[in-house]
Amino acid sequence: xxxxxxxxxxxxxxxxxxxxxxxxxxxxxxxxxxxxxxxxxxxxxxxxxxxxxxxxxxxxxxxxxxxxxxxxxxxxxxxxxxxxxxxxxxxxxxxxxxxxxxxxxxxxxxxxxxxxxxxxxxxxxxxxxxxxxxxxxxxxxxxxxxxxxxxxxxxxxxxxxxxxxxxxxxxxxxxxxxxxxxxxxxxxxxxxxxxxxxxxxxxxxxxxxxxxxxxxxxxxxxxxxxxxxxxxxxxxxxxxxxxxxxxxxxxxxxxxxxxxxxxxxxxxxxxxxxxxxxxxxxxxxxxxxxxxxxxxxxxxxxxxxxxxxxxxxxxxxxxxxxxxxxxxxx
Amino acid sequence: xxxxxxxxxxxxxxxxxxxxxxxxxxxxxxxxxxxxxxxxxxxxxxxxxxxxxxxxxxxxxxxxxxxxxxxxxxxxxxxxxxxxxxxxxxxxxxxxxxxxxxxxxxxxxxxxxxxxxxxxxxxxxxxxxxxxxxxxxxxxxxxxxxxxxxxxxxxxxxxxxxxxxxxxxxxxxxxxxxxxxxxxxxxxxxxxxxxxxxxxxxxxxxxxxxxxxxxxxxxxxxxxxxxxxxxxxxxxxxxxxxxxxxxxxxxxxxxxxxxxxxxxxxxxxxxxxxxxxxxxxxxxxxxxxxxxxxxxxxxxxxxxxxxxxxxxxxxxxxxxxxxxxxxxxx
Numbered sequence: 001x002x003x004x005x006x007x008x009x010x011x012x013x014x015x016x017x018x019x020x021x022x023x024x025x026x027x028x029x030x031x032x033x034x035x036x037x038x039x040x041x042x043x044x045x046x047x048x049x050x051x052x053x054x055x056x057x058x059x060x061x062x063x064x065x066x067x068x069x070x071x072x073x074x075x076x077x078x079x080x081x082x083x084x085x086x087x088x089x090x091x092x093x094x095x096x097x098x099x100x101x102x103x104x105x106x107x108x109x110x111x112x113x114x115x116x117x118x119x120x121x122x123x124x125x126x127x128x129x130x131x132x133x134x135x136x137x138x139x140x141x142x143x144x145x146x147x148x149x150x151x152x153x154x155x156x157x158x159x160x161x162x163x164x165x166x167x168x169x170x171x172x173x174x175x176x177x178x179x180x181x182x183x184x185x186x187x188x189x190x191x192x193x194x195x196x197x198x199x200x201x202x203x204x205x206x207x208x209x210x211x212x213x214x215x216x217x218x219x220x221x222x223x224x225x226x227x228x229x230x231x232x233x234x235x236x237x238x239x240x241x242x243x244x245x246x247x248x249x250x251x252x253x254x255x256x257x258x259x260x261x262x263x264x265x266x267x268x269x270x271x272x273x274x275x276x277x278x279x280x281x282x283x284x285x286x287x288x289x290x291x292x293x294x295x296x297x298x299x300x301x302x303x304x305x306x307x308x309x310x311x312x313x314x315x316x317x318x319x320x321x322x323x324x325x326x327x328x329x330x
Numbered sequence: 331x332x333x334x335x336x337x338x339x340x341x342x343x344x345x346x347x348x349x350x351x352x353x354x355x356x357x358x359x360x361x362x363x364x365x366x367x368x369x370x371x372x373x374x375x376x377x378x379x380x381x382x383x384x385x386x387x388x389x390x391x392x393x394x395x396x397x398x399x400x401x402x403x404x405x406x407x408x409x410x411x412x413x414x415x416x417x418x419x420x421x422x423x424x425x426x427x428x429x430x431x432x433x434x435x436x437x438x439x440x441x442x443x444x445x446x447x448x449x450x451x452x453x454x455x456x457x458x459x460x461x462x463x464x465x466x467x468x469x470x471x472x473x474x475x476x477x478x479x480x481x482x483x484x485x486x487x488x489x490x491x492x493x494x495x496x497x498x499x500x501x502x503x504x505x506x507x508x509x510x511x512x513x514x515x516x517x518x519x520x521x522x523x524x525x526x527x528x529x530x531x532x533x534x535x536x537x538x539x540x541x542x543x544x545x546x547x548x549x550x551x552x553x554x555x556x557x558x559x560x561x562x563x564x565x566x567x568x569x570x571x572x573x574x575x576x577x578x579x580x581x582x583x584x585x586x587x588x589x590x591x592x593x594x595x596x597x598x599x600x601x602x603x604x605x606x607x608x609x610x611x612x613x614x615x616x617x618x619x620x621x622x623x624x625x626x627x628x629x630x631x632x633x634x635x636x637x638x639x640x641x642x643x644x645x646x647x648x649x650x651x652x653x654x655x656x657x658x659x660x
Contacts, residue, residue, distance in 0.1 A: 008550075008652040026374075038372035038473075044356075044448045046414030046469055084376030086467040088418070118374045118469070124658065126456070137416040139376055139448070139469030143368075220338075322338040328454065 017095065018119055021102045022085075022109075026117040038143070043078035045069055046139040052328045054101065054133060056177045058169070058187030059263075061136055062104035064330060067263055069140040070112040070192045071212040075266065077150045077201070078142030080194065083109065084118040085138050091125045092132030101134070112192035114140070148201060152228030154208040159297040160275035161235060163267045164196060164282050165189070165290040167218055168246040168260035174329045176249070185245025189287070191264030196285035205278045206271035213265045215330055216321045219258035219306065221267055223320045225297075226304040235295030236309045258308070259321045261329045269297055347425065348449055351432045352415075352439075356447040369473065373408035375399055376469040382658045384431065384463060386507045388499070388517030389593075391466055392434035394660060397593055399470040400442040400522045401542040405596065407480040407531070408472030410524065413439065414448040415468050421455050422462030431464070442522035444470070478531060482558030484538040489627040490605035491565060493597045494526060494612050495519070495620040497548055498576040498590035504659045506579070515575025519617070521594030526615035535608045536601035543595045545660055546651045549588035549636065551597055553650045555627075556634040565625030566639045588638070589651045591659045599627055 019028065047068045054061040066083065073080040085105065089098065109116055126133075166189070173188040175181075193212070200207055209229075211221045218240070226233045242250075242257055250257050264287055270278045275293055282288040298307075306318045349358065377398045384391040396413065403410040415435065419428065439446055456463075499519040506513050523542070530537055539558075541551045548570070556563045572580075572587055580587050594617055600608045605623055612618040628637075636648045 008650040011650070039369050042368035042372075042412075042471070044412055044414055044471060045450075046416045046448050046467070047450045048416040048418050048452045048465075048467060050418060050452045050454050082372075082374055084374055084469045086376045086378040086416075086469070088378050088380060088465055088467075118376050120375075120377045120467075122378045122380045122658075122660075124380050124465075135378075135418055135454075135465065137376070137378060137418075137450075137467035137469075139414045139416070139467075141372070141374060141471060320338040320341070330452075 013121065017098055017102055018121070021106045022116045022119065024115050024117070026115060040146070041144040043073050043076040043142040043144055044139070045072040046137065047072060048135060048137045049330055050135050050328050051174060051330050052133065053177050054097070056188055057173050059190040060101055060104050061134070062101035063108045064190050064263055065136040065138045066105050066108035066112060066114070067190045067192045068214065068330060069138040070114060070194065071266070073140045073142035074193055074197045075210045075212055076144065077148040078144045080112060080114045080140055080142040082117040082141045083114050083138050085116050085136060086120045087122070088135040089121065089123045090133050091123060093134055094132065098134070108192065112194055150207055150210055152209045152225050155225055155229035155231060155269050155297055156208060157231055157297055157299055158272050159208055159269035160272050160293050161233065161267060161269050161295040161297065162275065162279055162282065163218070163241065163292055163294045164193070164265050164288050166241045166243045166246065167213060167262050167265055168242055168250060168257050170263040171260040171329055172246045172249045183245065183249065185243065186249060189262055189264035191287045193264065193266055193287060196282055196288050199281045199285050200278060203277065203281055205274045205281065208269045208271070210266055210268040213262045213267050215261045217259035217261055218267060219318045220320045222306045225269065226306050229297065230300055230304050232298035232301045232305050232307055233295060234298050234307050234309065238311050239292050239294045241290040241292050258318050263330060343451065347428055347432055348451070351436045352446045352449065354445050354447070356445060370476070371474040373403050373406040373472040373474055374469070375402040376467065377402060378465060378467045379660055380465050380658050381504060381660050382463065383507050384427070386518055387503050389520040390431055390434050391464070392431035393438045394520050394593055395466040395468045396435050396438035396442060396444070397520045397522045398544065398660060399468040400444060400524065401596070403470045403472035404523055404527045405540045405542055406474065407478040408474045410442060410444045410470055410472040412447040412471045413444050413468050415446050415466060416449070417451045418465040419451065419453045420461055420463050421453060423464055424462065428464070438522065442524055480537055480540055482539045482555050485555055485559035485561060485599050485627055486538060487561055487627055487629055488602050489538055489599035490602050490623050491563065491597060491599050491625045491627065492605065492609055492612065493548070493571065493622055493624045494523070494595050494618050496571045496573045496576065497543060497592050497595055498572055498580060498587050500593040501590040501659055502576045502579045513575065513579065515573070516579060519592055519594035521617045523594065523596055523617060526612055526618050529611045529615050530608060533607065533611055535604045535611065538599045538601070540596055540598040543592045543597050545591045547589035547591055548597060549648045550650045552636045555599065556636050559627065560630055560634050562628035562631045562635050562637055563625060564628050564637050564639065568641050569622050569624045571620045571622050588648050593660060
C-alpha cells in the first residue's frame with residue numbers, strides 16, 4: 001500500500017518500473033501534465049482494461065491496453081500520436097509481473113508508433129481477499145489529416161463490408177484460460193492496425209465507416225452500423241473468416257461467433273468500386289492475411305436490421321448482444 | 331455484470347447514465363474516438379481516482395475526478411479543454427449513486443469549462459465480496475498559449491513560495507469518514523483552480539513553477555521543487571495556512587500537516603518582484619481567500635533540502651513522504 005501514498009515510495013515504484021520502460025522526453029519531465037506539439041483536428045479516446053487473466057496466449061493486459069486505444073483512434077481516421085496510461089494496482093501485485101506488463105506496453109507502443117506521454121499510478125487494497133491484479137486505463141490523442149472523414153453516418157447503400165481477418169481469437173483465448181482448457185490452436189489476435197489503416201488511406205480507398213470488432217463482437221458492431229446509417233446490412237456466414245480452432249471451440253461450448261470479442265480486427269464499409277482493391281490492400285498488410293468481403297449494405301430501412309445468410313441458404317436477423325458476454329475479456 | 335458486456339445492456343447503461351449527463355456534440359456521436367478541434371502545444375495528463383468513501387463532506391469521486399485532472403493541466407500552464415472519462419464499475423454499484431456521481435462530474439466540468447469528449451465503461455466482479463464501488467480515470471487535454479512556460483526547472487533563487495490556501499482539508503475529510511469521526515468543521519477542498527491560474531497569467535505574473543498539492547502533501551511537492559531546481563527551499567511553519575478544525579484534527583491523531591493531501595490547493599514560486607501582486611490576485615480569486623507567502627527559494631545546493639522554520643525558531647529538514655500516507659484519498 002505504501003507504494004500508493006504519493007510520496008517517495010510511489011516515486012521509487014515509478015522510477016523502477018515505469019520511467020525506465022517508457023523513457024521519453026515528455027514523460028521524463030515528471031510534471032503533472034506533459035506538453036506535446038499538436039495541430040489541426042484531434043481525435044480523443046479512452047479505454048479501461050480489466051482483462052483476467054492478465055497474461056494469456058498471444059498477449060497480455062499491457063499489449064491490449066495499447067492496441068485497444070490505438071485502434072480506437074485509427075477507426076476515426078486519425079494517426080495515433082500520444083497515449084496516457086493510468087494504473088490501478090491491487091495490493092499484492094507481483095512487481096515482476098508489473099514490469100513484464102509495462103515492457104509489453106513499451107514494445108507495443110513502439111510497434112504502433114505512439115508515445116506514452118503521461119502516466120499515473122494508484123494502489124488499492126482489495127477487501128475480502130486481494131487478487132494482486134491491476135487495471136490499466138489508456139487515453140489516446142491522434143491527429144486527423146485534412147480531407148479524411150469517416151463515420152457510421154457516411155455509410156451508403158451498396159457499400160461492401162470488409163472484415164480484416166479471423167474473428168473470435170481473443171475471446172476464445174481468454175475463455176480457454178479462464179476455463180483451464182488446453183488448446184494450442186487458439187491465441188489472442190491483439191494487435192495494432194496502424195499499417196493496414198494507413199495503407200487504405202494512402203491508396204485513396206473510399207472508406208465510409210470503420211470499427212474495431214471488440215466487446216460485443218461483429219453482431220453488435222454491424223448493428224451499430226445499421227442503426228447509424230438506417231440501412232439493412234446483409235452478410236454471409238460462409239464468408240466470415242474463422243479459424244478451425246475457434247470454430248470447433250465455439251461449437252463445443254455453444255458460443256455464437258457473431259458475439260465473440262476481438263482485439264486486432266476491424267470491419268469497414270467501402271465504396272463498391274474500391275472493394276476489391278481495398279481487400280487486396282488489407283490482405284497484404286500485417287494482421288490482414290485472412291481478410292474477406294463478407295457482405296454489403298442494403299436499402300434504407302425504417303427499422304434497420306443485420307441479416308445473416310446462413311450456410312444452408314436461410315436468413316436470420318442478428319440482434320445486438322444483450323446481457324452477459326464473457327466478462328473481462330478486455 | 332451484463333451491463334459490462336459491450337452489447338445492448340452496456341449501451342442502455344451508457345444511454346441512461348452517461349449520455350444524458352455529458353450530452354455534447356463530440357460524445358453524442360458514439361464513435362470509438364471523438365474528433366475535436368485543436369492547435370498549438372498540447373498538455374496531456376491522466377489520473378485514476380480510487381477514493382473511498384466515494385461520497386464525503388464537501389465532494390465526491392466525480393467532482394474529484396474532474397478537479398484533479400483539470401488542476402494538473404492548469405499546473406503546466408495550459409487552458410484545460412477536453413477530458414476523457416473511463417469508468418470501472420464494481421458489480422453491485424447502485425445506479426442512483428452512479429447517476430449522482432456522474433451529475434457531479436457534469437457540474438464540475440461546467441464549472442471548469444471543460445468538455446467530457448470521450449468515455450468508456452467496464453464492469454468487474456470483485457472476488458471475495460463486492461464493495462459495489464467504482465474507479466474513475468480521467469485524462470485531459472489542454473492548450474498552452476504562446477509565451478507561457480512554467481516548470482520546476484525554471485525556479486530561481488529568491489523566488490517567493492505562495493500557497494493558495496488552507497492545507498489538509500481534503501485529507502482530513504476523507505480520514506474522518508473512514509474513521510467514522512463526526513466533525514462539522516472539516517470538509518474537502520476539492521475545486522478546479524482555473525480562475526485563479528488564469529488571473530495570474532492575465533496579469534503578467536512571472537510564475538516559475540506551479541503544482542497542485544495533492545497526494546504526498548506540501549512536504550513532497552516542495553521537495554520535488556527543491557530537487558528539480560537544485561536549490562534549498564525555506565518555509566515558515568507559522569505562515570502555512572491551516573484551518574482550526576484541521577489543526578486540532580491533526581493534533582488529535584498525530585498527523586503531520588506537511589503530508590496531508592489536498593484537492594484544491596496549489597503552491598507556486600514567483601519572481602520576488604511580483605510576489606505581493608500575485609498574492610493579492612490569488613486572495614481575490616475563488617478558492618484563494620486564505621493564500622499566503624510561506625517562504626522562498628534559497629541558494630543553489632548540491633543536495634537540496636526543504637527547510638521548515640518551526641514556530642519556536644528552530645529548523646527541521648522535511649523529507650518527502652515515504653511509505654503509507656492514508657490510502658485512497660483520491
